[in-house]
Amino acid sequence: MILQRILQQKAPQALYVSADHTFFSNHSLIELTDSFVKEGGTHLYIDEIHKYKGWSRELKQIYDVHADLTLVFTGSSVLDILEGEADLSRRALMYSMQGLSFREYLELFHNVKTEAYPLKDILEHKAVVPEIQHPLPIFREYLKQGYYPFSRESGFTLRMEQVIAQTVESDIPQYADMKASTARKLKKMLAVLSQLTPFKPSMENLATRIGVSKNNVSDYLIFLERAGMIGQLRDEANGLSGLGKVEKVYIDNPNLMTVLAEGNPDVGNLRETFFYNQLRVNNRIFSSKVSDFLVGDYTFEIGGRSKGKKQIENALHGIVVKDDIETGHGNTVPLWQFGLNY
Numbered sequence: 224m225i226l227q228r229i230l231q232q233k234a235p236q237a238l239y240v241s242a243d244h245t246f247f248s249n250h251s252l253i254e255l256t257d258s259f260v261k262e263g264g265t266h267l268y269i270d271e272i273h274k275y276k277g278w279s280r281e282l283k284q285i286y287d288v289h290a291d292l293t294l295v296f297t298g299s300s301v302l303d304i305l306e307g308e309a310d311l312s313r314r315a316l317m318y319s320m321q322g323l324s325f326r327e328y329l330e331l332f333h334n335v336k337t338e339a340y341p342l343k344d345i346l347e348h349k350a351v352v353p354e355i356q357h358p359l360p361i362f363r364e365y366l367k368q369g370y371y372p373f374s375r376e377s378g379f380t381l382r383m384e385q386v387i388a389q390t391v392e393s394d395i396p397q398y399a400d401m402k403a404s405t406a407r408k409l410k411k412m413l414a415v416l417s418q419l420t421p422f423k424p425s426m427e428n429l430a431t432r433i434g435v436s437k438n439n440v441s442d443y444l445i446f447l448e449r450a451g452m453i454g455q456l457r458d459e460a461n462g463l464s465g466l467g468k469v470e471k472v473y474i475d476n477p478n479l480m481t482v483l484a485e486g487n488p489d490v491g492n493l494r495e496t497f498f499y500n501q502l503r504v505n506n507r508i509f510s511s512k513v514s515d516f517l518v519g520d521y522t523f524e525i526g527g528r529s530k531g532k533k534q535i536e537n538a539l540h541g542i543v544v545k546d547d548i549e550t551g552h553g554n555t556v557p558l559w560q561f562g563l564n565y
Contacts, residue, residue, distance in 0.1 A: 325562025
């Protein structure tokens with residue numbers, strides 16, 4: 224992606240480096256940058272920045288000394304990037320990349336291009352993919368392994384297991400200064416959550432199951448959320464999405480849930496996980512007192528083909544989201560269409 228960006232910008236003097244290259248075993252980023260600028264360099268792109276020890280302090284110096292240099296850096300350890308963000312406040316803009324939407328998956332792997340539809344258009348049945356007559360088989364494929372760009376590479380499940388292990392056994396413990404024994408309990412918590420999601424938090428029960436103090440459970444959940452392993456659905460709390468009470472805990476995305484469930488996730492949980500994962504990108508999504516989700520004025524109830532409207536019959540704007548259907552009508556909308564929202 225960075226190389227594509229360089230080609231698109233057509234920068235006159237651009238350099239791409241990976242921070243985990245052996246070159247940096249006896250050279251510093253500052254040293255490289257100084258030499259590059261002296262040679263007329265204008266755009267520096269650094270990949271895998273989290274692999275470079277003390278990266279944020281050196282980047283801060285580079286930003287201050289070489290104000291005219293365009294500097295782009297990426298890292299795959301979310302927690303490490305968050306930890307270094309303080310050093311770069313007011314200097315760098317941080318972007319967090321969401322996994323592939325169903326729409327992006329269609330374009331990347333099936334060469335089917337369609338526009339992104341806002342929630343309003345989806346609810347008005349304007350979200351269509353004319354090139355696909357029967358979207359459900361491809362949608363099932365996406366739920367299993369379409370959220371990550373490496374989904375078509377061999378050994379997808381093994382790759383996912385490695386990502387999980389790296390995050391839970393290395394990234395989080397390093398960020399939170401945990402002991403190895405604590406890290407193992409964190410991994411056990413993730414396994415428990417994968418079986419229970421959408422989990423309505425009972426800190427005491429969860430603490431008992433993994434063998435930790437109840438007071439530590441909320442911190443562990445925050446670490447898992449920041450690392451992209453889970454999502455915590457909160458109530459409205461006066462419209463402040465980050466301050467509301469946690470009502471449900473979800474595994475972050477359907478692919479991750481499928482791997483953690485060893486290929487057999489609960490279908491009801493999978494549906495809710497997909498809906499929450501896709502809608503949160505462009506919408507503020509909260510728990511509903513009468514149904515599954517609340518987005519703006521709309522109340523959403525998620526289910527299969529036979530899902531009824533009883534739970535939302537008293538809602539002002541109630542929407543039934545059904546899996547296993549190709550098209551919608553009235554206040555019934557197919558689940559797969561919410562994957563076209565970004």
